[in-house]
Amino acid sequence: MEGYCVNLPPMPQQKIMTDFLIRNAEAAVFACPGLGKSRAVIDALKHLMADGQVRGATVVAPLRVTTLTWPGELEKWGGLTFASLRTEEGVDAWHNGSADVYLINYEMLATREVTRNGVTKAYPNFISKCLKKKKSVPGDLLVWDEITRMKSPANKAGKEFMPYRGLFKRHIGLTGTPQPNSCLDLFAQIKLLDGGKRLGTAFSNFRGKYATSDYMGYKWEINPGSQEAIQEAISDMTLVLRDTDYLNIPPVTYEDIDITLSPPELKAYKRFQRDMLAIHEGKEVVALSAATLVQKLSQYASGASYYMNDETRGVVPIHNHKIKALTALHERIGHRPLLVLTQFQHEVDRILDSVPHAKAFDDRKLDDWNAGKIPMWVAHPKSMSHGLQMQGVCCNVCWFTLGYSWEDYKQANARVARTGQSRPTTIYRLLVADTVDWVQAEVIRGKGEGESALKLALNYIKKLDNAP
Numbered sequence: 001m002e003g004y005c006v007n008l009p010p011m012p013q014q015k016i017m018t019d020f021l022i023r024n025a026e027a028a029v030f031a032c033p034g035l036g037k038s039r040a041v042i043d044a045l046k047h048l049m050a051d052g053q054v055r056g057a058t059v060v061a062p063l064r065v066t067t068l069t070w071p072g073e074l075e076k077w078g079g080l081t082f083a084s085l086r087t088e089e090g091v092d093a094w095h096n097g098s099a100d101v102y103l104i105n106y107e108m109l110a111t112r113e114v115t116r117n118g119v120t121k122a123y124p125n126f127i128s129k130c131l132k133k134k135k136s137v138p139g140d141l142l143v144w145d146e147i148t149r150m151k152s153p154a155n156k157a158g159k160e161f162m163p164y165r166g167l168f169k170r171h172i173g174l175t176g177t178p179q180p181n182s183c184l185d186l187f188a189q190i191k192l193l194d195g196g197k198r199l200g201t202a203f204s205n206f207r208g209k210y211a212t213s214d215y216m217g218y219k220w221e222i223n224p225g226s227q228e229a230i231q232e233a234i235s236d237m238t239l240v241l242r243d244t245d246y247l248n249i250p251p252v253t254y255e256d257i258d259i260t261l262s263p264p265e266l267k268a269y270k271r272f273q274r275d276m277l278a279i280h281e282g283k284e285v286v287a288l289s290a291a292t293l294v295q296k297l298s299q300y301a302s303g304a305s306y307y308m309n310d311e312t313r314g315v316v317p318i319h320n321h322k323i324k325a326l327t328a329l330h331e332r333i334g335h336r337p338l339l340v341l342t343q344f345q346h347e348v349d350r351i352l353d354s355v356p357h358a359k360a361f362d363d364r365k366l367d368d369w370n371a372g373k374i375p376m377w378v379a380h381p382k383s384m385s386h387g388l389q390m391q392g393v394c395c396n397v398c399w400f401t402l403g404y405s406w407e408d409y410k411q412a413n414a415r416v417a418r419t420g421q422s423r424p425t426t427i428y429r430l431l432v433a434d435t436v437d438w439v440q441a442e443v444i445r446g447k448g449e450g451e452s453a454l455k456l457a458l459n460y461i462k463k464l465d466n467a468p
Helices: 011-022 037-051 062-076 088-096 126-131 156-168 183-194 203-211 226-233 262-276 290-302 321-332 345-354 363-370 406-413 435-445 448-464
Strands: 026-031 057-061 082-084 101-105 113-117 119-122 141-145 170-174 212-213 220-222 238-241 254-257 275-280 283-287 304-309 310-317 338-341 356-362 376-378 396-399 425-432
Touching: 011 026, 011 037, 026 037, 037 062, 037 141, 037 170, 057 062, 062 082, 062 101, 062 283, 062 363, 082 088, 088 101, 088 126, 126 156, 141 183, 141 406, 156 183, 170 183, 183 203, 183 220, 183 226, 203 212, 203 226, 254 321, 262 290, 290 304, 290 345, 304 345, 304 435, 321 338, 321 345, 321 425, 345 356, 345 376, 396 406, 406 435, 425 435
Parallel strands: 026 170, 026 238, 057 101, 057 141, 082 101, 141 170, 254 425, 338 376, 338 396, 356 376, 396 425
Antiparallel strands: 113 119, 212 220, 275 283, 304 310
């Protein structure tokens, strides 16, 4: 089999993870991207199956990870058969117990309802097809890959799954970013793994114990010492590995490319920030709320913005400074493969229109990318942030627009700066001076995420506006 390398010895951190997973029936492995979590799970599974402790594994992961990463890893390390529960053949394999590993994506975990022409239809899912009326399951080691997808206590899939948790003998949670907002994010993830033994079964009780709300009950602040208390409560089931301790990869360099607006352009930007209204080429660009303003300012700095006209969305051009900077950067690095990360569809469209050799990201072309056949690949970080290995011939990443998610930023960079990378990696960031681009850089530096990122952004915008 091509790529079959089962005899390649595990790296030291993989051996640590494998041993930990064998010892612990409930395990949370918080390991940075690139440390080889998949290989560690596969080695642990082989040991547990040979020892008769489990029959097989069920892996719940993001869609692209179930369709690309896990099949590739299972084939790479060899010896295990797998089936996709997205297919009828895979479901048949589940009921027959004919595979070693069963793969399912988060979106198909619980009830899916689709409304068309006013008619709502519920589609079959993993729970209804594979778990109901079961006393035992073939994949009785359950792996939650990127378990932060389940961090919300209100998650519908999590609630629907909990009654069936007992069908599985062992539970593993994998992620490199376990608490993107705060330590409160850990509750739902740990509950999936241990059934509520360590942090409790009710989020309201957990939150009330470790955090304090404002008088309206909307904003919660972590109590002093809570982070340490939660870590202590789950320490017996948690393994934390940092990339700086284990990754033997060439150095990663960060280079900010400064872009300057002309005085009239910067004046127009500031006016829009103040008035939340701008007119370009006869089109009105309007920000109806503070949250919308944050996004509109980002589009403005990018060089184009969406507008509404008779309920139809269009794009109005503002400037092309970032396009020019991107083109100059690609020329500077000798047109070597460059991964370009964007936040808006109009950025993708503008880059493809301006750079003849640029291609829109398509995971079906991953082999072409790793073979060096695509000079510039343009993607939104959420479309490829988890699981994909893109370091084949690429050692250059350019953030056209940063966005506000530290998790997206870290995960996307790790698609290139990871184990297997043989050259120094450079992360370029296109930043327009005196604009929200600087705010995004600060939010990411502060590890902002979700609502906290928006609050940080608004705070930084005010500081930037009042700066001398």
